[in-house]
Amino acid sequence: MGTQQVEQAHDAEQMRTFITHLLHDIHALDNMITGGMIESDIRRIGAEQEVFLVDHAWRPAPVALEILATTDDPHYTTELGRFNLEINLDPLVFAGECLSQMERDLTALLATLRTGAHRHGAEIVLTGILPTLRKSDLALTNMTPKPRYFALSEAMNQLRGGAYEFRLKGMDELIVKHDSVMLEACCTSFQVHYQVSAEEFASRYNLAQAITAPVLAAATNAPLLFGRRLWRETRIPLFQQAVDTRSASHHMRERSPRVSFGHRWVQQSVVELFQEDLARFRVLLGAALQEDSLALLQQGDIPSLQALRTYNGTVYRWNRACFGFSNGKPHLRIENRVLPSGPTIRDEIANAAFLLGLLSGGPGAYGDLAKKMAFHDAETNFLAAAQAGLDAQFIWIDGQVLPARELILRELLPLARTGLREAGISGADSDRYLGVIEERVQSGRTGSQWLLRSLADMQDTSESKDALLSALTAATARRQWEGNPVHEWSPAKIEEGRASTAHDLRIEQFMTTDLFTVHPEEPIDLVVNLMNWRHIRHVPVEDEQGHLVGVISWSEIVRYYATHAHRDPSAAVALHTIVQPNPPTVSPEIAVLDAITLMRQEKMDCLLVVKEGHLVGIVTERDILNITARLLEQQAQAAAS
Numbered sequence: 001m002g003t004q005q006v007e008q009a010h011d012a013e014q015m016r017t018f019i020t021h022l023l024h025d026i027h028a029l030d031n032m033i034t035g036g037m038i039e040s041d042i043r044r045i046g047a048e049q050e051v052f053l054v055d056h057a058w059r060p061a062p063v064a065l066e067i068l069a070t071t072d073d074p075h076y077t078t079e080l081g082r083f084n085l086e087i088n089l090d091p092l093v094f095a096g097e098c099l100s101q102m103e104r105d106l107t108a109l110l111a112t113l114r115t116g117a118h119r120h121g122a123e124i125v126l127t128g129i130l131p132t133l134r135k136s137d138l139a140l141t142n143m144t145p146k147p148r149y150f151a152l153s154e155a156m157n158q159l160r161g162g163a164y165e166f167r168l169k170g171m172d173e174l175i176v177k178h179d180s181v182m183l184e185a186c187c188t189s190f191q192v193h194y195q196v197s198a199e200e201f202a203s204r205y206n207l208a209q210a211i212t213a214p215v216l217a218a219a220t221n222a223p224l225l226f227g228r229r230l231w232r233e234t235r236i237p238l239f240q241q242a243v244d245t246r247s248a249s250h251h252m253r254e255r256s257p258r259v260s261f262g263h264r265w266v267q268q269s270v271v272e273l274f275q276e277d278l279a280r281f282r283v284l285l286g287a288a289l290q291e292d293s294l295a296l297l298q299q300g301d302i303p304s305l306q307a308l309r310t311y312n313g314t315v316y317r318w319n320r321a322c323f324g325f326s327n328g329k330p331h332l333r334i335e336n337r338v339l340p341s342g343p344t345i346r347d348e349i350a351n352a353a354f355l356l357g358l359l360s361g362g363p364g365a366y367g368d369l370a371k372k373m374a375f376h377d378a379e380t381n382f383l384a385a386a387q388a389g390l391d392a393q394f395i396w397i398d399g400q401v402l403p404a405r406e407l408i409l410r411e412l413l414p415l416a417r418t419g420l421r422e423a424g425i426s427g428a429d430s431d432r433y434l435g436v437i438e439e440r441v442q443s444g445r446t447g448s449q450w451l452l453r454s455l456a457d458m459q460d461t462s463e464s465k466d467a468l469l470s471a472l473t474a475a476t477a478r479r480q481w482e483g484n485p486v487h488e489w490s491p492a493k494i495e496e497g498r499a500s501t502a503h504d505l506r507i508e509q510f511m512t513t514d515l516f517t518v519h520p521e522e523p524i525d526l527v528v529n530l531m532n533w534r535h536i537r538h539v540p541v542e543d544e545q546g547h548l549v550g551v552i553s554w555s556e557i558v559r560y561y562a563t564h565a566h567r568d569p570s571a572a573v574a575l576h577t578i579v580q581p582n583p584p585t586v587s588p589e590i591a592v593l594d595a596i597t598l599m600r601q602e603k604m605d606c607l608l609v610v611k612e613g614h615l616v617g618i619v620t621e622r623d624i625l626n627i628t629a630r631l632l633e634q635q636a637q638a639a640a641s
Helices: 012-034 064-071 098-118 147-160 181-186 201-217 235-242 271-280 293-298 306-312 345-366 375-391 404-422 427-443 447-458 465-482 524-534 554-563 592-602 621-640
Strands: 006-008 044-054 076-078 084-088 123-125 164-169 173-178 190-196 285-287 319-326 329-336 393-395 401-403 538-542 548-553 606-611 614-620
Touching: 012 271, 012 293, 012 306, 044 098, 044 345, 064 076, 064 084, 064 098, 084 098, 098 123, 098 345, 098 427, 123 465, 147 181, 147 285, 164 235, 181 235, 190 201, 190 345, 201 319, 201 329, 201 345, 201 375, 201 404, 235 375, 271 306, 306 319, 345 404, 345 427, 375 393, 375 404, 375 447, 393 404, 401 404, 404 427, 447 465, 524 538, 524 554, 538 614, 548 554, 548 606, 592 606, 592 621, 614 621
Parallel strands: none
Antiparallel strands: 006 285, 044 084, 044 123, 044 190, 076 084, 164 173, 190 329, 319 329, 393 401, 538 548, 606 614
8 A cells, every 4th residue: 555656745736636636536446335346255365574684783784775686576675764674475365274375475485585684694583673773773874765765754754843752651761852754663563464345344444443452462572662661562652653743732632643543433434544534634745646546437447546545655544444456356455554573473473363363253243343342442452452461451342341361362262263264264274373372372471571571581680781682682583583482482591692793892782871960060979979879980960951061980089088178068069170071972883892992092981972962871991891701701602612
């Protein structure tokens, strides 16, 4: 549902022309449905696999275009970030062994992509959010250089009128600003498509909305962003905010984000969704249009609805309606965009089997869901699943309140088995994939739980947070290619993420980011006590705007008291009298060996790490000892091998 041949519509006349074509497309689709032109005698499924590319240090590798040139296969395409790629699977008839066939197809496509990635020093990782992503990775230089992406980013920035501000809270809290849509590149998913007839679209779409919450609760795989522990599926709030064009206002006007669960049940037709979207969301992108859809229909031809497909690619419902063609026949699909990438191929197909089984068996079990469940409850369930995963509580049919695990194990898994059987799916496929869901839910070991448990187990070490996140990424990559589903994985170990050589190490992997700072006008006694309480010997000094203005070390404190031994103890002396102004700083990306060399040359016992004018970390002599120990350990291991 989209095209790369787009541009930002600056000209008012160009915009009006595009909107006119868009209106014609919506009317044409309505006429096609009324005229029985939508394919209805077959059920197909499909999927899109998004992946991360990482280098040998488990950091994002912006080599997508180089890999695509090497692979040269239409199944592979770009994504927003140069460290992302997407695989489009061939559609399959929903019957027989289609699920195991999808697994075989995806395995083969990923194997080919891995081969191409290895030629460029990269590896593939299937995960909802890459743990080692840093804000510096989201610069526009890492945006895939295609007109669609830059036009979309520029259009959204103009609508917002300022930087994006993200606020997410879970076990930790994240508040961050960013100046482009590139935060969307933090999210990768496994999108599942389910073809429906025009007549059944409303009931199946409503069902998809209702079951999305429990399916997501069993599938969460993205609890971390920039090292913060947030929602069980942090992709959900992150993606919503990443492409949100709303700006702050003093007025209590209701405005909808472009990423949404929706606003109400569908009553009769898919056309309702496109009408509502156009009513709520401005057109961001235009395209050179070659057809008038209404005129083509009058001539007896089938239009491609190019304007509608372009527009639909800029509105991101979690269950999105799609219009397409199969063997020249127009069809409708429901695209579920909720499921995360990974942790393994088998986990992904199991998630798809659970979803598709419920879509198949739900109508017979629940009838008209819109009469048995409030739409607000379905949306509330969705957010609860994203926040709490299998620990969520759901408001289910007729107002029942059920724990996620109980609902899935007692009601939904049996229903999914029935749905797969009624669709003609082989019993072996049904048992294989729904068995994975059952064992995952019974054990509570989702991808999110594995990541958080592994992180907690490793936090007793003296390693930096970056080292822990590298270990998580490395362990994820290694285990997912072994093929065992995530509920069978052993915890990650810190040794798994260590860079292969000293030249791979960056200072951000070792710097302390949990900082204690003081203000120049605060008293010296405060910093003395702070150093004593926290067992630290260096304290950065920041002004009211959070800009670094200096640093105070224990040696300056000792020197001050030595030269002012007879000072009045009741006098509160300001810190600015002893602060070391304009201390040397480095960026987080500096190589460890270069940082060590700088400290030796300048005879420095600490190094302040600054990004875009703001303090982000500190490295001390103690950290250098840890770095040296790692390098010596690597050297010993290399000698032993």
